[in-house]
Amino acid sequence: MDITLATPLLAGLSPQTFMRRHWQKKPLLIRQALPGVVAPLTRAQLFALAAQDGVESRLIEHHAKGWTLRHGPFSRRQLPPLGQPAWTLLVQGVDLHVDAAHELLSRFRFAPDARLDDLMISYASDGGGVGPHFDSYDVFLLQIHGRRRWRIGRMADATLQADVPLKILAHFESEMDWLLEPGDMLYLPPRWAHDGVAVGECMSCSIGFRSAARAEVGREVLQRVIDAQDAPAADPLYRDPAQPATDEAGRIPAALQAFAGAAISRLVQDPRAVARSLGEWLSEPKPQVWFDGGASVPAQSGVRLDRRTRMLYDDHHVFINGESYRAAGRDATLMRRLADRRCLSADDVRRLGDGALHLLDDWAQTGWLHANA
Incomplete structure (x- = not known):
């Protein structure tokens, strides 16, 4: 992807310009972002997918008595x-x-894979919607069938309606009002209130991005750092030879508090250990994802990542589906190419060293990647 080229997907802006002007800053209405768009699956196929175990689906109804929410699978x-x-x-x-x-x-x-989350499809009958709400992450709302009216506005009040099974804003004020046709798309930064209502039968795609809170990032990364630690044979025990007698037996000694703080600081003092744990977490597949066993990569064949595989990298590691590998030299360059392009040509595969080829074969047998057809 050439991030400097203008594209209809972003209203004639290049990805570079879009990220600078709009990303996490202001909405953008994009008429005919994808002219002639074809839905990724039919209504019947979407209903069949919602009937499967391991597929996350929700059914929302709005009627005279209010809102109802049910979780799938649904026959x-x-x-x-x-x-x-x-x-x-x-x-x-x-x-x-x-x-x-x-x-x-x-x-x-054009946004990092570490931020890109998933594609949700919404099918709605006439008047269907989920009520005025806000998201804590960036989202692109693409119309793929029928029409949907979108009203959006800055969120001045995040109070939610009481006794409703959905997170619906109690006070929503619309600033802009648009009717989206197939191929039209709306970009919204985090915390912009929006309300989409189907005008006739419609299908919409929601392209969402991961936006973890600081506490979640810290918890997930720290836990992985701890799990990766090998306690030294001579790991020092807490000692307090200077501890005086006390008449405040319930008070935690300041020296013990300092010992605990130093122990935690030691866990995260290695930047590479933190980076490795972050990459393993970010590349972890979603809980409902599983892989079928595959076959070895034939000689003289290129490879492509399975659509469910998450592959990332940093300056020192390659991460795939929650696992990390040290990488350097030509193998690192080619593995990063695999993560960026999600495929390697047969010529690229032939340039890999024996260790990297062995990894590819292991990943293929696990179903994480496949030989090119």
């Missing part, structure tokens, strides 16, 4: 009739199950 009989208004089926992570959805998600790789 077709559990879904409302098509002619019933004001219901919405949300199917998460469609890119994990459908190649066309994965290819659509890949168009947004």
Whole structure:
């Protein structure tokens, strides 16, 4: 992807310019971002996907008595009739199950893969929606079938409606109002309030991005640093030869507090250990993802990553599906190319060293990558 080239996907902006002007700053309405867009799957296929175990789906209905929310899987009989208004089926992570959805998600790789999350598809009957709400992450809302009216506004009040199974804003004020046709798209930064309502039957794609809170990042990374630690044979014990007698037996000694602080500081004093743990966490597949066993890579064959595989890298490591590997030299260059392009040509594979080739073969047998057709 040439990030300097203007593209209809971003309203004639280059990815470079879009990220500078709009990313996490201000919304952007994009008419005909994808002219002639074709839905990654049909309505019937989406309903069939929502019926599968291991696929995250939700059914939201809005009626005179209020809102209802149910979690899948759903058989077709559990879904409302098509002619019933004001219901919405949300199917998460469609890119994990459908190649066309994965290819659509890949168009947004001008943002780092470490931030790119998944592609959700929303099917709605006339009047369907999920109410005015906000997201804590960036999102692209792409219309792929029918029409949807979007109202958006800055969020002045994050108070939510009480006794509602959804996170619906109690006070929503619209500043802009647009009707999106197939191929139109709307970009929203985090915490912009929005309300989308189907005008007739419609399908929309939501391209979302990961946005973990600082506490979550710290917890996940620190736990992996701890798990990777090998306690030295002579790991010092806490000692307090200067501890005086006390008449405050319940008070924790300041020296013990300092010892604990030093122990934690020692865990994170190695930047590479922290970076390794971060990469392992960021490349971890989602809980519902599993891989079928594959076959070895034939000689003279290129390879491509499975659509469910997450592969990242930093200056010293390559990460794939929660595992980390030290990488340097030509092998590192080619492994980074695999992460960036999600494929390697046969010529690239032939240039890999024996150790890297062995890894590719292991990954292929695990189903993480496949030989090019």
